[in-house]
Amino acid sequence: MRVENPQLRARLAGWGVEHRPDQRLAEWTSLGVGGTTDVLVIRQAQCLPDLIGALEVEGLRWRLLGGGSNLLVREGELPWVVLHLSARGRQPEFLGTRVRVQAAADLGRTVTECARQNLGGMEGLIGVPGSMGGALRMNAGAYGIEIGQFVRTVTVYRAAGNRIETISAGEAGFRYRQSAIAPDDIMIEAELELLPKPYDEIRASIRMSNQKRRASQPLNEKSAGCIFKNPRGASVGKMIDELGLKGHRVGGAVVSERHANFFINRFGATADDLLRLIDFIKERIRQAFGYELEGEVILWTD
Numbered sequence: 001m002r003v004e005n006p007q008l009r010a011r012l013a014g015w016g017v018e019h020r021p022d023q024r025l026a027e028w029t030s031l032g033v034g035g036t037t038d039v040l041v042i043r044q045a046q047c048l049p050d051l052i053g054a055l056e057v058e059g060l061r062w063r064l065l066g067g068g069s070n071l072l073v074r075e076g077e078l079p080w081v082v083l084h085l086s087a088r089g090r091q092p093e094f095l096g097t098r099v100r101v102q103a104a105a106d107l108g109r110t111v112t113e114c115a116r117q118n119l120g121g122m123e124g125l126i127g128v129p130g131s132m133g134g135a136l137r138m139n140a141g142a143y144g145i146e147i148g149q150f151v152r153t154v155t156v157y158r159a160a161g162n163r164i165e166t167i168s169a170g171e172a173g174f175r176y177r178q179s180a181i182a183p184d185d186i187m188i189e190a191e192l193e194l195l196p197k198p199y200d201e202i203r204a205s206i207r208m209s210n211q212k213r214r215a216s217q218p219l220n221e222k223s224a225g226c227i228f229k230n231p232r233g234a235s236v237g238k239m240i241d242e243l244g245l246k247g248h249r250v251g252g253a254v255v256s257e258r259h260a261n262f263f264i265n266r267f268g269a270t271a272d273d274l275l276r277l278i279d280f281i282k283e284r285i286r287q288a289f290g291y292e293l294e295g296e297v298i299l300w301t302d
């Protein structure tokens with residue numbers, strides 16, 4: 001989708017929004033798959049009500065991209081423009097055991113910046129790629145913790161009402177790999193409450209999380225992390241392994257040999273290859289174990 005109207009382009013520039021035409025989303029996503037559209041890089045979130053209002057008047061649909069590490073995007077000319085919050089020049093603000101952090105900030109960098117202030121708790125999240133905003137939307141978690149448990153408030157642009165407001169963690173409704181934030185709401189910043197801890201202790205547990213991750217995940221290949229959510233009390237990776245489907249290939253897409261719930265774009269996979277692999281594995285799990293698997297990866301395939 002192209003932003004063609006010169007008046008709208010001038011307004012974008014006025015709001016400090018950088019217009020990057022014809023971007024291949026394959027280059028913006030960790031799976032390395034996805035077609036072409038215009039990307040609007042937003043430096044001042046305060047412009048969101050005006051910006052979204054203007055896109056709507058223009059009849060331009062939009063999607064919001066964080067770090068692109070949990071997305072499977074279709075090929076071809078995409079029917080929506082992509083909004084992306086810029087992290088440039090923004091530092092976390094510390095207030096005792098609380099930190100206020102921008103949604104655009106890198107999650108891993110935030111964990112290490114907090115560590116330097118002797119604030120811990122989130123060490124297990126080190127190595128989860130992507131932005132704070134994406135992590136909040138997905139309620140990213142690893143090694144027994146989830147980001148939602150540290151959140152006090154979230155400042156969010158609400159599409160219904162076209163305004164920015166601050167809501168409590170309760171209203172944000174964090175659950176296993178999801179939140180109750182509406183799909184077209186945009187998180188702008190969050191206030192977290194962390195645990196005071198000595199720096200060396202935090203550093204040691206960061207190192208341990210990194211080691212575990214390196215030993216169990218295909219970090220050198222293109223993936224979007226776990227493809228499916230684990231049903232309560234069960235592990236999708238283990239089930240796929242038990243079915244002997246590690247290494248199973250559809251076109252250029254492969255089930256990782258290292259972690260069977262990671263699907264890899266190893267041989268120039270298309271979105272269609274990945275979708276066919278997802279359907280195939282879903283069906284095999286349904287037949288063998290009776291689970292209807294739910295996707296953890298977000299599909300931008302419509």
Ligand SMILES: Cc1cc2nc3c(=O)[nH]c(=O)nc-3n(C[C@H](O)[C@H](O)[C@H](O)COP(=O)(O)OP(=O)(O)OC[C@H]3O[C@@H](n4cnc5c(N)ncnc54)[C@H](O)[C@@H]3O)c2cc1C
Nearest residue numbers: 066067068069070130131133134135137140141142187225
């Ligand atoms: C190698 C690897 C390992 C991973 N390990 C883990 C893991 O251990 N645990 C885990 O939970 N995940 C893991 N993931 C998945 C992924 O990193 C997380 O889901 C991450 O939090 C997504 O953040 P993102 O910024 O990349 O989001 P994106 O992929 O850009 O977007 C994901 C969704 O969030 C929405 N979104 C993004 N920013 C905002 C915002 N500001 N406001 C509202 N919505 C927003 C998008 O619209 C989209 O719907 C892994 C991925 C990879 C590639």
